[in-house]
Amino acid sequence: MKQVLIVGAGPVGLTLGTLLCQYGVECVVMEKGKSRLSASKAFSLHARTVEMLKLLNADIGVDAKAVKVEEMRLYSRHNLLSKMRFGKSSNTECRAIHSYPQNLLESELETAFCSHGGLIEKGTKVFQIDHQPHGYLVHYKYQDEVKSQCFDYVVGCDGANSIVRQLVNINSLGCAYSENFLVADCKIESMSHSFDYQKHGHTFLSSKGYAMLFPIGQDYTRIVIDTDRQYIGESESENLAYLNSELEARGFSAHIDNVKWISVANVRSSLVSKYSVDNIILAGDACHIHSPVGGQGLNTGIQDAFNLAWRLAFLIKSQGSSALLRDYEYERRAVAKRVLKMTNSMHNMFVTKSKARAFVRDFIIRKVQARTSVNNKRIEQLSGYAIAYQPPKNLSNGIKYAGKRIGNISFCTGPRTQNLYNALREGKFVLVMPGTKELDKTAIEKSLGHLSNWVKVLIASDFYEKLSLYTGPQKASTPGFSNYLLVRPDAYIAGMVTNHSDLKQSLETMLTQYNMEVRA
Ligand SMILES: Cc1cc2nc3c(=O)[nH]c(=O)nc-3n(C[C@H](O)[C@H](O)[C@H](O)COP(=O)(O)OP(=O)(O)OC[C@H]3O[C@@H](n4cnc5c(N)ncnc54)[C@H](O)[C@@H]3O)c2cc1C
CATH class of the missing domain: 3.50.50.60 (FAD/NAD(P)-binding domain)
Known part of the structure; x- marks a missing residue:
């Protein structure tokens, strides 16, 4: 079986x-x-x-191979309401939409x-x-x-x-949304304004509905509009004419000269x-x-x-x-x-056709989103970086950090650099410990006995510096502070292991709190 x-x-x-x-x-x-x-x-x-x-x-x-889209722009007809820049931040490699x-x-x-x-x-x-x-x-x-x-x-x-x-x-x-969505992958030959549609994503809001343009590479743009239509046209020329007129109605004239793919769907929530x-x-x-x-x-x-x-x-x-x-x-x-x-x-x-609601929406976006x-x-x-999980109710240590995302940190172990995500690929929890020698790792893993079926050890000489990107400042010099970090296989923090006098016991307790059956 x-x-x-x-x-x-x-x-x-x-x-x-x-x-x-x-x-x-x-x-x-x-x-x-x-x-x-x-x-x-x-x-x-x-x-x-x-x-x-x-x-x-x-x-x-x-x-x-992905096209990296670092900015999404939101317009009300031609007027720019807001820009979202998906650049870098201290603990991310790249926040661009791929x-x-x-x-x-x-x-x-x-x-x-x-x-x-x-x-x-x-x-x-x-x-x-x-x-x-x-x-x-x-x-x-x-x-x-x-x-x-x-x-x-x-x-x-x-x-x-x-x-x-x-x-x-x-x-x-x-329930199903009342609008249908038309999705088309097109080549745009020209546009009325100097929108950089090959580089950035654009969303246009208007009383006729919304249109989203998103670069998909090889000079093509994905266009999504809300529509009353339930079908696509029978010929390419009919679809081209419909798309061009719908974009025009939403406040900007574009000339689309090639539709690679087009579909209309009703979407549910x-x-x-x-x-x-x-x-x-x-x-x-x-x-x-x-x-x-x-x-x-x-x-x-x-x-x-x-x-x-x-x-x-x-x-x-x-x-x-x-x-x-x-x-x-x-x-x-x-x-x-x-x-x-x-x-x-x-x-x-985005889809509201009410002028009053659109006015309030634009006002709020301008005032609030601009902050x-x-x-x-x-x-x-x-x-997706905001996703954090609730720690288990009975978690004894590191509640403050448990459930938070942790990125693909590179740690130094002596002259070697190791990658957290490489260590997680076995599907085990990874215990990151401050230290300088690979030798320590072998000894610690040995001391964990049967727990090494659940836990892999990673030694990091730059542990506190890297960890603070995700947990806030952590100093080795803080009295009594010498935590070890336990990371879940899906790269969220499981908790901090603090009781070093009996590391095995502390780990066993924490793994049990994560519903692992660790009794020998
Ligand atoms: C036009 C469009 C644009 C989208 N754009 C985005 C976007 O930009 N970003 C985004 O995050 N999401 C987007 N989505 C949503 C995204 O495509 C889906 O969320 C995603 O495909 C879900 O993946 P899935 O594997 O759960 O299901 P699916 O991709 O639907 O895969 C399910 C598979 O199961 C198979 N299957 C079904 N029944 C059976 C059966 N009885 N036996 C065997 N096999 C079966 C199907 O053939 C299919 O291959 C878009 C969706 C559409 C339709």
């Missing part, structure tokens, strides 16, 4: 599959499509997603998954799951033949209309009531669907996969309890709720 079945080879299923293989868990992905779409649904990868993708044991090409086609991302992830020993069965449509005394009997159709196979765990990464979700009767609560039933789990669009405003769907889904993978791996290896799935739901549902609140409010603000602190807060939310 295979351990895990992932239903759906979208970005979320493939990220989860690659991570599970990386952590030594056998898994199969079943995908109903025979081949990948030639067009891309999503483009925007936000900074935290790009950062987390570095936890994969594979280079999926985002750094080298414009990277979803189909390319999926193809890179598929290569990574297969090179880690993962198996994808394409043209395979799952339609029924039966509960068995030991696992699940999954029924699927492959080339008109009905087949069945048993699995211990099933993860539904099968998108907005998830069959897995329906089969376990999980409700998805929400919804969230599931729970993320799992026994050992059937959901992730990605199967759990939450957002307005395209803010480009959050793909990002939230990929981050679900990072949150779930290490928990599922510990659970499967009998190193963690089933409460890990409850923790996954607790953390990720709270994030999805916040993302939905943000995208719903942005959506309603650096408000602007920075919005950037942190959109980029």
